[in-house]
Amino acid sequence: MKASALTVFLVMGISVLMVVLNLGTAASSPVHVSTFMVSLAGKYLSYAILALSVDLVWGFVGILTLGHAAFFALGGYAMGMYLMRQIGARGVYANPILPDFMVFLNYKELPWFWYGFNWFGFAMLMAVVVPAILAAVFGYLAFRSRVTGVYLSIITQALTYALLLAFFRNDMGFGGNNGLTDFKELLGFSLSAETTRCGLLVVTAIALSLLYLLARAVTRSRFGKVMIAVRDAESRTRFIGYRPEQYKLVVWVLSAVMAAIGGALYVPQVGIINPGEFAPANSIEAVIWVAVGGRGTLAGPILGAVLVNFGKTILTGALPEVWLFALGALFIVVTLFLPRGLLGLMPVREKGDPPLPADPPTPAESAAKEAVS
């Protein structure tokens, strides 16, 4: 079986299996999967989409983004706005138009940027268009002026930090500190129903599989070869006539849209979106999922996102003190000793897959080099 087919098979197979075990078995059965677990899996797969989008820019064009959670959160907010409008008069204040927090904050009418979000199609369009526009503007300016490396990383972090501060403000009209929550239903399906939860997991798995295949097609095309060339020898590509900024911009916007889709799928499964999702720490965590799974492989980020978040769920439940130690140690160990990630260790590669990033020297090698220099 080809590695790509295996990846899709695993993502779809495990999701469907969980759904079957949730709906098809009694709660007392030893093989029963709780609805909580189903939603947890859906959350992991949403994160996997975010990881995939991070890998596309970091693993294939060498942009270490520390701000991708911004696009994820923007997608999530668009979905959240739709879900808020669906609550209608069932809110605490029973206002048919205004969401509860607006009534609470003395809004007299719906802000203009909330118009249209009661239509699912429009909301989903905005979920990808707004992050795409933000990414396009930011990317156009950054790549055109050849901001690269850590400078770029730092301004991506500043971008999400600025959005974090902005969304914390009550008068932004997005619920301030508390964000958007108390959702009732999505397209008429109650969000508390088991079947809806199962449906969301399957939809997320399908979205992840499709985006994975899309990313695979892009990276294996001639465009993908240019991406690798830009990643490893950007200035050289200019001298044979390519414009790296165009390629970076296309990949950057594509990646932002993927992240936003992940965010939109994430929100109904966790039931809340608040400014905390913009925190720079979230973006950096997404980077470590990619690093753990294997940068520059497309299945790696999926594996990494699921594994790290599974570990996080277990650890924060059992030993909350230990989680940050473990996460911190993971960053250090992976960068020092496992630079290719888990999938980099196992050469599950197909013919025509784009080459991996060059192996960085191991600690022993760099120490030796340092001793010489």
Next chain:
Amino acid sequence: MGARPGAQPLDPRRGRLPPSSLLKGVGVLVALFMMCVSARAEPDLSQFASTSFSQIQQGVGSLAASGDPRAGDILAALQAGRLLVGTDKQIYIKTDTGTVSAATGQPTEAPGARPLRVNNNVRVAVDTALGIVRLLSTDPAQRAAAAEAVFHSRDTSAIAVLDKAIAQETVPGIKRTMQEARAASLLGTDGSSDADRLASIAILSNRGDMESRSFMSSIPNPSPPVAAAAGKAIDSIDLWQKVWTVVQGAFYGVSLGSVLLLAAAGLAITFGVMGVINMAHGEMVMLGAYTTFVVQEAIRNYAPGLFGASLFIAVPMAFLVSGVVGVAIERCLIRFLYGRPLETLLATWGLSLVLQQAVRSIFGADNRNVGSPAWMSGAEQVGGVLITNNRLAIIIFAVLVLAALMAVLRYTSLGLRMRAVTQNRRMAAAMGIRTPWVDAMTFGLGSGIAGMAGVALSQIDNVSPNLGQGYIIDSFMVVVFGGVGNLWGTALGALVLGVVNKFLEPIAGAVLGKIVVLVLLIAFIQRRPRGMFPLKGRAVEA
């Protein structure tokens, strides 16, 4: 108007001083009176014996206006409910031991005396009267406070006492305040002469605060020349107020800039000079703040007398703690990652998580209380600008740190080696410089400076495990904005960002102001990726 010792604020709602200070005050006044009692005529207290509240109120006013040395004593007793009226219509003061005659202060029997009854009007009158009487107090602090109080109340009845007080006042500052109070009172009096009013306007115009402005805009029935003079004075005050607002904003800006500079100065070494992206830089700052906490705890427990010097002890300790941790980080982690900035970024981010959690496990997640020594609290009024001492101290500290850092780079052998290694590592190694040692020391220096910044930040920010995170993005922005590898650029960058931030705040609000600054910075870096003062040359081109 800050409360000073000896000038307890008179709270009209309570209408009395705290008992302990009152006793002390009474005692002092009694003693003073004893020294000079026989030489004086006795005050007229007949109105106090009246049952009419308005009579008593008049009596209070005239007693105050008389400038009699017993007045303060009597009024204080009235305020405290210790003024008694005897069946003989004489007035007595109840003391802890017995009764004294109100008029003379001599101990005497007071048969059948009962406390004088007062109503609210009388209480207010007493408060005001006490204010006036204190104008003649022997304590300069009381006189100054009283003069300020009269200035605020514009009490016409105080003019006579003020004249007397001005005549005998020897302290220039207090005399000026008294004159201002007199001017304010005169200006508020309907029917005072134009000459008086014009003189008053001149005096108030000099004072130049918002209150003077409001007095001048509310002169009863002004004649045309008075109105014109007042208008001119108001314009001048408005202009000055604008100037002061700008200067105050600039002070806040410089103050914020110095905080940013402190946070970024260490990074200017590790990132600017060495090119190491240390995301745990904020945690070095945090360690410095916690070192301050530990030093203060130790001082509280073992040598409470040293508390005033706690920060001076904490600064070198914080430098050492963060510096040693920095050297350890360089030796154990960063040296394996030279030339791989993105990996360094990730690994040091992981390290920052570990450090935060470690501090959280040891000290708890809550904010720890770091105290300020007395010399850092309080504020100075310079013209129309309020300079808080802790902010001023941090500005001075930032300047000293920057100067020390530059001196280290320029004049020490470590600085020389550091510059040699950053300019040409191979050549430096060939000349016999132990480059790994220099790397470790340089990183330790940068980290140590971050620790010293932590001492300063512990004075103005919450000391919690998250302290450092709040500064990491700002610090990188400052270094990149100023131009990597350029200390002067870092200093100027911090200053510009601080001032811009503070001037945007009133326009856009604190959070939005910060967002605007961030967006401007992002745009700036995109236009000039190498900052305000880029290093030029072939080495950079590579």
Next chain:
Amino acid sequence: MSSMSNGTLLYLDNVSVTFDGFRALNALSLVLTPGEMRAVIGPNGAGKTTMMDVITGKTRPNTGDVLFGGSTDLTRLDEPAIAGLGIGRKFQKPTVFEPHTVWDNLLLALAGDRGPRFTLFAKETAEERRKIESILETTRLTDQRNRRSGDLSHGQKQWLEIGMLLAQEPQLLLVDEPVAGMTDSETEQTAVLLREINKTRSVVVVEHDMGFVRALGVKVTVLHEGSVLSEGSIDHVSEDPRVVEVYLGR
């Protein structure tokens, strides 16, 4: 100015570049006619690489004119635009796309649309395959076609880079130290290859190896401290006392 530059392929006049007070190029003037091959020699720091940087758009000159084909002002264009005009460059240190195979390196270098919209959907055509095969033949890399280019020997990388230049089908090739680190036989073959290329294209070669320059048998320009010290045949310049003084040694 345009009358002076008519009929020239590359025209540099009075070009100066300053880095922080250091004059890398000092009023440099150089004229190349179409179809010409020129060797540029000079000691380290003479400005050879900076001259290449100016021509390819990497460095903007402080003053002076750089014209291509008689009228196109190169100082206003960036690297990809200049590459698109038909100026190819080989770097001093061989720079190929190391993780890519030899074949993919040549595929990326082939003349054609460089835009994302094209490459996203581009399929390898028979025409492209034929061209790559032919270049592999010329550069003797046919057997290495599927190897990761980072794994090639130093000389093979140099040749691959020249192959990539050919794939771009440029009018003008700028070749920086093509034989550095090559064996004698490789050096000879390179000289043959460059002469072959020169039959259809103009070439500027920067080289230290005097034997190689002599083997090329073309007009030589000697740079010193950012300007032209001497120009003429190899015999002419090697007898110029100033050249001997600063470069060749007595």
